[in-house]
Amino acid sequence: MSGKESVSRSFSKKPPVERRQELIDATFRCLCKYGASDISVRIIAREAQLSLGMVRHHFRSKDELLAETLKFLSSKVKEQTQKALSMKDLTPSERLHAFISACLHPEALDANYVKARFLFWSLAQTNPTVRKAHDEIYRRFEGELRTLVSDVMDNQRQALDPDIVTIALMALLKGIWVEWSLAPNRADPLKLAELILTGLQGTLSEKLDRAVQKNS
Amino acid sequence: MSGKESVSRSFSKKPPVERRQELIDATFRCLCKYGASDISVRIIAREAQLSLGMVRHHFRSKDELLAETLKFLSSKVKEQTQKALSMKDLTPSERLHAFISACLHPEALDANYVKARFLFWSLAQTNPTVRKAHDEIYRRFEGELRTLVSDVMDNQRQALDPDIVTIALMALLKGIWVEWSLAPNRADPLKLAELILTGLQGTLSEKLDRAVQKNS
DNA sequence: ATTAACTTAATACGATCGTATAAAAACAGC
């Protein structure tokens, strides 16, 4: 009938930290549902049952919200790994393996959760704000891993470069995460790690050096 | 001054297959430049120095163009692996290692190339058209890998499940690719694979079983 | 030279994007 009348709805106030978390949670859900390319602040706000303006009010921009969501998701891995490292009376080797196991623990492997973290890796490729958060997170993560690796290798006086070993272990973890995010529940991630680190040598590895040399 | 007058530019005709490839190449470049979320058919057409309508004329949709670009990029890995497998007089084990080495060969590791293939993994998470192409590609890839693994294991009468070993190797490859796409040239991918498959056992692995059991 | 088949370009359409602004609603302190 009539033209547009401004009809404001009622609402309840909440502390900013709660609203921020609601938006972060909604961003996480939207990322899983719609992917990194089809996500928008409008869809996020609707998912959170909040108005569009809330994003700008509580975050500087969409990118900022994405970065904060990445930080939140990563904090959950950190909880797992720190719990593992808080165990007492572990040898350096046991500490390293506890760390790796924590990364592949069921609690850290919720399908949507791994999927979202994976999507952030691709966002980090070209989104500077996300990239900054990504780099901070993985610099710290890799730093912790490198410390554990070094402790193990100090005891063993190996000729290997701890940095290379660390990168190799990062690749191993990320690879298992990627497989999991694209096709969850095909294989137990802990078994995969175990297999790669302990089981493949005798079966598959005796000829790698030769094959590499032939192929290069 | 005057209103809009339709001023058509001159152009030269090319066979559809050439125009299609020009659009695919442009899509690849745009994906690297702008990422999976900020790519658009307009930007792609501009990059190809063609008009917007060309996308719809040569492809059914944007998603179709993306899927075709993924297929094109994957065909380049396939070339590498098939070249490796065409080598004669290799033992099953050598064939497997040649395959893995081919996946990590410099020619397959152009930074932009790995980056783009990586971005398609994230697109495949929610884009059905891309997902379909992705699944076809990796089903075939994984099938080839599984055959090689089985051949090795038949000779060795291991108790391991070839499917699990195959998934583990897929994770290894993807992990190295991901590391490479986020930070190229930090470590030689072939060395990483070699390290994981041959070098880590003695150093790091003797306690994994125990750590896994403690943590679960 | 004309025509027919086709590429290619130009443009339109409705929808949605991220951000910005202003008004209304809620609440704390008095």
Add this chain to the structure above:
DNA sequence: GCTGTTTTTATACGATCGTATTAAGTTAAT
């Protein structure tokens, strides 16, 4: 119960999105 502050909503803006339509240009066959 009023007042000032801050949260929240509503709405506007210009830009860009994917797709569809139409017209113009090119080419090859007649």
